[in-house]
Amino acid sequence: MTMPARTRNPRGEGDRLRDEVIEAAIALLDETNDPGALTLRGIARRAGISAPSIYAHFSDLPRLVEAVLARSFDELRAVVAAAIASEAEPARALVAAGRAYVEFGWKHRARYGLMFSATGYSPNAFESFALVEGAIRRCVEAGDSESTDPHLDAWILWAGLHGVATLDKPVRTDYLRLGPLDRPAMLVSLVLRLARIPPQGGRLSTNPPQAGE
Amino acid sequence: MTMPARTRNPRGEGDRLRDEVIEAAIALLDETNDPGALTLRGIARRAGISAPSIYAHFSDLPRLVEAVLARSFDELRAVVAAAIASEAEPARALVAAGRAYVEFGWKHRARYGLMFSATGYSPNAFESFALVEGAIRRCVEAGDSESTDPHLDAWILWAGLHGVATLDKPVRTDYLRLGPLDRPAMLVSLVLRLARIPPQGGRLSTNPPQAGE
DNA sequence: TGTACATCAGTGAACGCGCGTTCACTGATGTAC
DNA sequence: TGTACATCAGTGAACGCGCGTTCACTGATGTAC
Numbered sequence: 001m002t003m004p005a006r007t008r009n010p011r012g013e014g015d016r017l018r019d020e021v022i023e024a025a026i027a028l029l030d031e032t033n034d035p036g037a038l039t040l041r042g043i044a045r046r047a048g049i050s051a052p053s054i055y056a057h058f059s060d061l062p063r064l065v066e067a068v069l070a071r072s073f074d075e076l077r078a079v080v081a082a083a084i085a086s087e088a089e090p091a092r093a094l095v096a097a098g099r100a101y102v103e104f105g106w107k108h109r110a111r112y113g114l115m116f117s118a119t120g121y122s123p124n125a126f127e128s129f130a131l132v133e134g135a136i137r138r139c140v141e142a143g144d145s146e147s148t149d150p151h152l153d154a155w156i157l158w159a160g161l162h163g164v165a166t167l168d169k170p171v172r173t174d175y176l177r178l179g180p181l182d183r184p185a186m187l188v189s190l191v192l193r194l195a196r197i198p199p200q201g202g203r204l205s206t207n208p209p210q211a212g213e
Numbered sequence: 214m215t216m217p218a219r220t221r222n223p224r225g226e227g228d229r230l231r232d233e234v235i236e237a238a239i240a241l242l243d244e245t246n247d248p249g250a251l252t253l254r255g256i257a258r259r260a261g262i263s264a265p266s267i268y269a270h271f272s273d274l275p276r277l278v279e280a281v282l283a284r285s286f287d288e289l290r291a292v293v294a295a296a297i298a299s300e301a302e303p304a305r306a307l308v309a310a311g312r313a314y315v316e317f318g319w320k321h322r323a324r325y326g327l328m329f330s331a332t333g334y335s336p337n338a339f340e341s342f343a344l345v346e347g348a349i350r351r352c353v354e355a356g357d358s359e360s361t362d363p364h365l366d367a368w369i370l371w372a373g374l375h376g377v378a379t380l381d382k383p384v385r386t387d388y389l390r391l392g393p394l395d396r397p398a399m400l401v402s403l404v405l406r407l408a409r410i411p412p413q414g415g416r417l418s419t420n421p422p423q424a425g426e
Numbered sequence: 427t428g429t430a431c432a433t434c435a436g437t438g439a440a441c442g443c444g445c446g447t448t449c450a451c452t453g454a455t456g457t458a459c
Numbered sequence: 460t461g462t463a464c465a466t467c468a469g470t471g472a473a474c475g476c477g478c479g480t481t482c483a484c485t486g487a488t489g490t491a492c
Contacts, residue, residue: 253480
């Protein structure tokens with residue numbers, strides 16, 4: 001590092017660096033898609049600071065990773081919440097939530113993987129699950145879903161979404177008769193079936209999801 | 214290592230060590246459940262040999278890991294095939310396949326995670342998927358499933374199974390109203406819904422899955 | 427039957443590397459008098 | 460207004476470690492004559 005020493009933060013705003021470090025770690029993960037790239041020295045390089053500077057803000061690497069995951073769960077909750085808010089009709093909102101969820105996983109592969117492979121979940125890990133559960137409940141209230149146990153069904157659906165979200169790689173096409181796997185269509189079917197929203201309601205199947213893949 | 218030099222393999226059977234190395238790697242993964250534990254030196258230690266000995270059988274670490282994953286996919290295919298063979302009735306066979314699949318994931322957490330996080334899948338990675346697809350087809354033929362596209366539905370189900378399989382950790386119970394999450398029941402619901410096997414058929418719901426958790 | 431030798435399944439020491447972490451420091455900036 | 464000083468946001472060098480990989484070797488064993 002022959003860098004000419006970064007322009008440092010003014011007095012009293014040293015905490016800015018804390019955010020910069022977390023953002024550097026996230027950028028590193030999202031760009032390399034390699035969880036192994038998440039090293040203290042690598043994060044410091046990416047943030048343009050020296051490695052020891054990190055210790056002013058995080059007592060050690062695991063704490064830094066913890067902060068990265070907490071922020072990531074926040075981000076996930078935010079995109080799911082925005083998707084739900086974007087649709088007035090309950091069943092459409094649920095599908096949008098599912099789509100937002102799995103798209104987060106596809107887009108931030110290594111980060112999403114890390115979020116769910118850590119030994120302990122962040123305190124805010126289940127906020128997006130709670131949003132999905134709420135979306136199912138509104139479907140039941142609107143008569144769109146036949147679920148008799150929205151909480152259990154939210155768990156089942158969440159597991160399914162988690163599966164689709166981690167199905168991130170383009171699967172070898174030669175195995176498929178389908179041409180490239182139509183993941184968006186697959187996702188809609190999965191959400192409707194697991195949330196027990198019968199197709200006869202029909203409101204959703206007439207509007208196919210936007211193309212993907 | 215003050216080990217008194219391992220009793221070595223007789224002439225012409227040096228390839229035995231190749232298997233021992235793969236088995237040591239698998240044991241290491243399954244016992245630590247830490248993908249980071251899968252190092253060349255660690256595997257050598259576990260196998261009771263010196264690190265350079267590995268190079269007689271694998272040109273480098275990635276090749277060794279490749280061999281471990283190929284063998285793991287074989288194992289997965291075997292347990293799924295055995296589960297299917299254990300049930301005569303198609304719908305029961307499909308549920309058994311799903312159960313065998315996710316139990317493999319729960320039991321061999323780090324290994325299963327590695328199998329699906331590697332940059333390229335093993336050539337035999339989709340053999341267990343093909344078994345699931347076959348099981349769905351037999352359900353359709355027997356009139357148990359309403360699926361009109363067993364191939365696509367196999368993908369959807371496979372994604373769901375993958376999600377449940379990676380839902381390996383005991384989730385924080387305080388969030389649940391259910392007591393410990395009833396994963397086996399959850400699994401049965403997921404399989405039946407995604408494979409489009411209506412509960413009215415009734416043959417399955419009368420025999421609850423064996424207890425778990 | 428005896429013996430020289432090639433083969434083969436390994437070993438031990440060493441290398442350079444990137445890692446997390448520690449330590450003593452530096453130098454700009456706001457504050458007290 | 461000037462100046463001494465404490466504060467604070469960082470830095471650079473160094474540590475010990477485990478890693479993947481290389482290299483020259485060793486010593487038991489089967490084979491050729």
